Amino acid sequence: MSTSSHALPGGTWTLGDLTVTRFGYGAMQLAGPGVLGPPADRDGALDVLREAADLGITHIDTAGAYGPRVTNQLIREALHPYPDALHIVTKVGATRDLQGGWPPARRPDDLRRAVHENLEDLGLDALDVVDLRLGYAHGPQPGSLAEPFETLAELQQEGLVRHLGVSNATADQVTEARTIAPIVCVQNMYNLAHRHDDDLIDDLAADGIAYVPFFPLGGFTPLQSATLSAVATRLGTTPMSIALSWLLHRSPNILLIPGTSSTAHLRENISGARIPLPGKELDELDTIGH
Numbered sequence: 381m382s383t384s385s386h387a388l389p390g391g392t393w394t395l396g397d398l399t400v401t402r403f404g405y406g407a408m409q410l411a412g413p414g415v416l417g418p419p420a421d422r423d424g425a426l427d428v429l430r431e432a433a434d435l436g437i438t439h440i441d442t443a444g445a446y447g448p449r450v451t452n453q454l455i456r457e458a459l460h461p462y463p464d465a466l467h468i469v470t471k472v473g474a475t476r477d478l479q480g481g482w483p484p485a486r487r488p489d490d491l492r493r494a495v496h497e498n499l500e501d502l503g504l505d506a507l508d509v510v511d512l513r514l515g516y517a518h519g520p521q522p523g524s525l526a527e528p529f530e531t532l533a534e535l536q537q538e539g540l541v542r543h544l545g546v547s548n549a550t551a552d553q554v555t556e557a558r559t560i561a562p563i564v565c566v567q568n569m570y571n572l573a574h575r576h577d578d579d580l581i582d583d584l585a586a587d588g589i590a591y592v593p594f595f596p597l598g599g600f601t602p603l604q605s606a607t608l609s610a611v612a613t614r615l616g617t618t619p620m621s622i623a624l625s626w627l628l629h630r631s632p633n634i635l636l637i638p639g640t641s642s643t644a645h646l647r648e649n650i651s652g653a654r655i656p657l658p659g660k661e662l663d664e665l666d667t668i669g670h
């Protein structure tokens with residue numbers, strides 16, 4: 381049975397003209413090992429996507445590079461035709477190589493092809509939000525994004541993309557992107573232990589732009605901290621629950637996209653993100669990343 385989105389922790393946020401639940405779902409973990417190929421448990425992957433929608437989640441994060449193309453095709457199989465309220469955010473700007481790496485693919489023809497592949501695989505006439513994924517697998521890389529971002533702005537003007545964002549970006553690249561076209565979100569690595577973007581988050585909040593932390597639970601290396609574990613034990617919950625709840629407390633423009641291939645973890649993460657964090661615990665958690 382569908383649950384109202386108001387039941388999800390954190391309420392909603394508006395990306396341009398699209399209202400999404402602040403508790404979203406990151407679909408990367410649905411592909412096979414190393415985010416390559418099909419999942420071992422295909423039916424299980426489809427179940428997770430359907431469960432996310434049934435629980436009222438209206439923000440799914442994906443990329444053509446996941447699989448590659450596998451995750452988008454699973455999303456389409458599980459959820460198409462999409463409920464009106466559901467919004468899919470995808471990323472372009474990286475491809476996959478035979479070693480499982482994520483080399484850049486940001487020439488104008490790469491980006492055009494990627495947008496068309498996303499449209500085809502997701503079964504859409506226009507993509508809700510497209511992030512330009514910058515940098516490399518190990519993090520952002522300084523440098524101008526003018527040429528690739530201008531290409532995405534053209535695709536937006538052609539009606540193939542509704543809203544734009546950037547990912548794995550430096551603060552300077554965010555500023556440069558905004559001189560070319562409005563952005564609705566920035567998706568960078570950030571969690572309790574990795575606070576490099578603290579100032580950027582506050583600046584974006586002041587301008588009504590969403591900040592979407594990837595690896596909210598630590599990604600491939602789960603978050604580990606004695607302080608985090610102590611707070612979780614005291615509040616009778618898990619470190620992952622505290623990590624998600626802390627992000628919702630951190631700033632109203634933070635949208636969650638925790639990844640999981642398990643419906644049990646999905647439900648656990650929703651109830652975990654709801655846990656209130658008293659001031660004393662917030663102060664303690666604040667010491668982890670500083």
Ligand SMILES: NC(=O)c1ccc[n+]([C@@H]2O[C@H](COP(=O)([O-])OP(=O)(O)OC[C@H]3O[C@@H](n4cnc5c(N)ncnc54)[C@H](OP(=O)(O)O)[C@@H]3O)[C@@H](O)[C@H]2O)c1
Nearest residue numbers: 406407408441547594595596597598599638639640641645
């Ligand atoms: N823009 C970029 O460059 C970029 C890079 C990386 C990721 N992303 C996006 O960000 C999303 C989130 O990142 P992520 O999925 O890599 O990392 P994450 O959300 O930090 O962590 C996901 C990992 O945590 C585990 N997990 C989740 N809930 C759990 C629970 N309740 N108990 C125990 N383990 C749990 C998952 O395993 P199970 O499957 O077993 O639950 C999975 O291994 C991705 O899905 C993707 O959409 C973007």
